[in-house]
Amino acid sequence: MKKNKPKFKQIIDAAVVVIAENGYHQAQVSKIAKQAGVADGTIYLYFKNKEDILISLFQEKMGSFIERLDALISDEETAAAKLKVLIENHFLMLSQDPHLAIVTQLELRQSNKELRKKINEVLKGYLQLVDRILSQGVETGEFIKNLDIRLARQMIFGTLDETVTNWVMKDQKYNLPELAPKVHELLLVGCKGEK
Amino acid sequence: MKKNKPKFKQIIDAAVVVIAENGYHQAQVSKIAKQAGVADGTIYLYFKNKEDILISLFQEKMGSFIERLDALISDEETAAAKLKVLIENHFLMLSQDPHLAIVTQLELRQSNKELRKKINEVLKGYLQLVDRILSQGVETGEFIKNLDIRLARQMIFGTLDETVTNWVMKDQKYNLPELAPKVHELLLVGCKGEK
Amino acid sequence: MKKNKPKFKQIIDAAVVVIAENGYHQAQVSKIAKQAGVADGTIYLYFKNKEDILISLFQEKMGSFIERLDALISDEETAAAKLKVLIENHFLMLSQDPHLAIVTQLELRQSNKELRKKINEVLKGYLQLVDRILSQGVETGEFIKNLDIRLARQMIFGTLDETVTNWVMKDQKYNLPELAPKVHELLLVGCKGEK
Amino acid sequence: MKKNKPKFKQIIDAAVVVIAENGYHQAQVSKIAKQAGVADGTIYLYFKNKEDILISLFQEKMGSFIERLDALISDEETAAAKLKVLIENHFLMLSQDPHLAIVTQLELRQSNKELRKKINEVLKGYLQLVDRILSQGVETGEFIKNLDIRLARQMIFGTLDETVTNWVMKDQKYNLPELAPKVHELLLVGCKGEK
DNA sequence: AATGAATGAGAGTTCATTCAT
DNA sequence: AATGAATGAACTCTCATTCAT
Numbered sequence: 044m045k046k047n048k049p050k051f052k053q054i055i056d057a058a059v060v061v062i063a064e065n066g067y068h069q070a071q072v073s074k075i076a077k078q079a080g081v082a083d084g085t086i087y088l089y090f091k092n093k094e095d096i097l098i099s100l101f102q103e104k105m106g107s108f109i110e111r112l113d114a115l116i117s118d119e120e121t122a123a124a125k126l127k128v129l130i131e132n133h134f135l136m137l138s139q140d141p142h143l144a145i146v147t148q149l150e151l152r153q154s155n156k157e158l159r160k161k162i163n164e165v166l167k168g169y170l171q172l173v174d175r176i177l178s179q180g181v182e183t184g185e186f187i188k189n190l191d192i193r194l195a196r197q198m199i200f201g202t203l204d205e206t207v208t209n210w211v212m213k214d215q216k217y218n219l220p221e222l223a224p225k226v227h228e229l230l231l232v233g234c235k236g237e238k
Numbered sequence: 239m240k241k242n243k244p245k246f247k248q249i250i251d252a253a254v255v256v257i258a259e260n261g262y263h264q265a266q267v268s269k270i271a272k273q274a275g276v277a278d279g280t281i282y283l284y285f286k287n288k289e290d291i292l293i294s295l296f297q298e299k300m301g302s303f304i305e306r307l308d309a310l311i312s313d314e315e316t317a318a319a320k321l322k323v324l325i326e327n328h329f330l331m332l333s334q335d336p337h338l339a340i341v342t343q344l345e346l347r348q349s350n351k352e353l354r355k356k357i358n359e360v361l362k363g364y365l366q367l368v369d370r371i372l373s374q375g376v377e378t379g380e381f382i383k384n385l386d387i388r389l390a391r392q393m394i395f396g397t398l399d400e401t402v403t404n405w406v407m408k409d410q411k412y413n414l415p416e417l418a419p420k421v422h423e424l425l426l427v428g429c430k431g432e433k
Numbered sequence: 434m435k436k437n438k439p440k441f442k443q444i445i446d447a448a449v450v451v452i453a454e455n456g457y458h459q460a461q462v463s464k465i466a467k468q469a470g471v472a473d474g475t476i477y478l479y480f481k482n483k484e485d486i487l488i489s490l491f492q493e494k495m496g497s498f499i500e501r502l503d504a505l506i507s508d509e510e511t512a513a514a515k516l517k518v519l520i521e522n523h524f525l526m527l528s529q530d531p532h533l534a535i536v537t538q539l540e541l542r543q544s545n546k547e548l549r550k551k552i553n554e555v556l557k558g559y560l561q562l563v564d565r566i567l568s569q570g571v572e573t574g575e576f577i578k579n580l581d582i583r584l585a586r587q588m589i590f591g592t593l594d595e596t597v598t599n600w601v602m603k604d605q606k607y608n609l610p611e612l613a614p615k616v617h618e619l620l621l622v623g624c625k626g627e628k
Numbered sequence: 629m630k631k632n633k634p635k636f637k638q639i640i641d642a643a644v645v646v647i648a649e650n651g652y653h654q655a656q657v658s659k660i661a662k663q664a665g666v667a668d669g670t671i672y673l674y675f676k677n678k679e680d681i682l683i684s685l686f687q688e689k690m691g692s693f694i695e696r697l698d699a700l701i702s703d704e705e706t707a708a709a710k711l712k713v714l715i716e717n718h719f720l721m722l723s724q725d726p727h728l729a730i731v732t733q734l735e736l737r738q739s740n741k742e743l744r745k746k747i748n749e750v751l752k753g754y755l756q757l758v759d760r761i762l763s764q765g766v767e768t769g770e771f772i773k774n775l776d777i778r779l780a781r782q783m784i785f786g787t788l789d790e791t792v793t794n795w796v797m798k799d800q801k802y803n804l805p806e807l808a809p810k811v812h813e814l815l816l817v818g819c820k821g822e823k
Numbered sequence: 824a825a826t827g828a829a830t831g832a833g834a835g836t837t838c839a840t841t842c843a844t
Numbered sequence: 845a846a847t848g849a850a851t852g853a854a855c856t857c858t859c860a861t862t863c864a865t
Contacts, residue, residue, distance in 0.1 A: 084850070198393070201399055231428045267859075472829065474859080553797070581810050588787040592786040
């Protein structure tokens with residue numbers, strides 16, 4: 044399988060760096076090849092075309108992230124604790140890889156609708172994770188009985204995404220993981236807070 | 239001032255239609271000119287360049303929207319009521335102009351970082367509106383005392399944005415404004431709900 | 434109509450020169466544009482793509498040639514005389530435009546099958562001309578009664594084509610039109626000659 | 629000598645199949661290697677480069693054909709009979725190998741001028757065969773005394789070639805060898821027919 | 824003010840050939 | 845002898861912008 048060959052990962056990592064440093068529209072295949080230390084043509088031994096690099100990039104990075112998250116979450120008991128782990132690690136992962144943060148929050152969004160649809164496919168795994176936490180919370184009575192899972196999921200994902208994007212747009216100048224507890228609290232009890 | 243000339247608005251409206259129907263990357267200047275019923279060169283009598291059309295588009299549409307929102311909100315007393323009006327009208331405005339919804343939620347995000355920074359400038363007016371509501375809520379005791387205004391604003395905007403984007407991605411098939419009360423409730427009391 | 438604009442012909446004439454001098458595979462669009470004295474992009478205001486230049490080239494040159502031939506032939510009475518005019522002018526036209534001879538006999542044949550099919554469409558007009566001469570010859574008794582028109586046409590066209598190609602391959606060093614009477618005689622009475 | 633090794637012929641036969649089925653421009657070396665059941669690199673142990681495959685292909689196929697023709701012709705007495713054997717077998721050979729017919733009549737003609745010059749070298753053997761028949765015909769008085777050998781040879785070759793090409797372009801739908809007698813007659817006595 | 828013909832820079836991808844194993 | 849992964853040069857076409865009319 045091609046994915047196990049070292050050059051596959053090598054090219055994807057090069058793509059992350061090149062896109063983060065040059066922007067999506069200035070990330071030419073030749074630049075990625077140079078950064079990866081291979082010839083232009085070699086790219087096409089591992090990827091169908093340029094778009095395929097970007098999809099694979101997202102699948103590789105996000106896929107492994109979701110797996111790790113899944114493992115961490117299963118260690119927790121309550122839905123609230125699971126949500127906390129999710130938020131903490133979402134922030135942690137992206138703050139540990141500044142290039143990847145730029146790529147996923149800013150650059151990859153400039154891709155065309157077709158690519159974005161495929162990215163959304165990958166994101167589904169993440170959203171299902173959130174859904175499972177919410178369902179458990181409702182079942183155990185931690186969360187309100189008639190919670191609209193879909194809307195709650197959109198709130199959680201929208202909030203995390205907006206928070207990370209703001210942090211990236213501010214050039215990652217402040218500490219992102221530090222915000223996790225407050226965001227967690229906010230999502231659990233809203234603006235009104237604990238009564 | 240150019241903005242008051244009829245062709246200025248004419249070209250912006252043409253741009254909304256062309257981008258919504260063809261997508262950002264297929265919205266060539268010549269297509270916009272044709273839709274607007276003017277020659278290609280005429281565009282450049284009213285706009286500095288293509289980017290300027292998009293910025294102006296956002297300013298025009300968002301600017302008038304913020305003004306209208308501001309007026310509606312000042313009719314309400316409590317922060318909660320103001321937030322409700324904000325959400326309702328955010329959803330209402332976009333559901334009343336399907337083309338505009340596609341353009342702002344999907345297509346304009348494909349623009350480059352530079353353009354997106356300028357769009358964020360325009361969005362600041364909206365975010366300040368949210369901030370004022372939140373500050374009032376904290377002052378009057380409606381909202382929790384130590385509410386982190388910035389995070390709460392990111393939650394509110396992130397949630398609304400994600401909700402609208404989902405609706406657009408599902409081809410605007412369901413009724414968006416109908417979701418306002420539930421979203422409002424969710425933002426106020428979180429997943430745990432009213433105690 | 435685009436075909437009446439001077440640049441249309443200008444670009445086609447440039448293509449003939451560039452292909453004749455550089456060969457089919459070394460006739461880049463940029464070279465043709467330079468030879469025509471226009472920008473690369475201008476080519477695409479008059480032609481759909483590179484293939485379209487070549488098809489148009491053939492249509493323009495061959496089309497007008499067939500028209501001229503048709504007029505000349507109708508001035509003759511007998512089928513034999515018509516055939517003579519056809520051969521003479523076939524040789525004359527190509528020997529008067531050495532570049533065009535190279536392009537039609539050698540270079541355009543390197544094009545892909547798709548393009549060659551379209552070229553054959555244009556050639557049909559020429560072949561029909563030959564067919565009409567042959568039919569007349571049979572009807573008037575000049576030619577043998579049970580002459581196979583299709584085979585005779587293939588003999589005539591194949592002979593003329595092979596003769597011209599040989600002349601081009603020999604760098605057009607000898608006088609082509611001079612061969613017309615002998616070729617005419619040969620086609621009329623075959624190897625055995627007049628009895 | 630490499631030509632006697634089994635892989636030499638194996639690769640040439642693979643090339644015929646691949647070119648016939650995919651067309652000249654879609655007949656990549658890697659495809660030929662795959663069809664021949666060898667590695668890409670192996671090709672270069674037997675051929676200098678891609679062009680060399682095509683030249684060798686033509687030499688092998690045409691060379692053995694000319695030898696066979698030569699033998700068959702020497703069995704005949706008169707020039708007319710020899711010409712008949714030539715035509716019959718020219719048609720027969722190509723109709724017995726449909727792939728080869730496509731390759732020689734259509735695909736190989738898309739090659740560049742350089743390659744075509746080398747192909748013409750090989751063809752010389754065939755043309756000399758024709759020339760010998762014609763000379764004999766003139767000497768024995770079968771053919772006209774002042775027959776222009778070169779032109780007559782171009783007529784014969786051009787007619788046969790055009791006839792075969794037409795048959796290939798019509799997808800080899802009709803019986804080619806059946807046409808031999810009529811073509812033979814036509815070449816001998818021309819359009820006027822026997823007097 | 825308005826036109827629209829003309830401009831020209833810029834990049835993804837293929838494939839014949841090589842060479843270390 | 846045989847392999848096949850790696851190489852890297854080369855070219856069409858699009859489209860934002862200009863400027864003579």
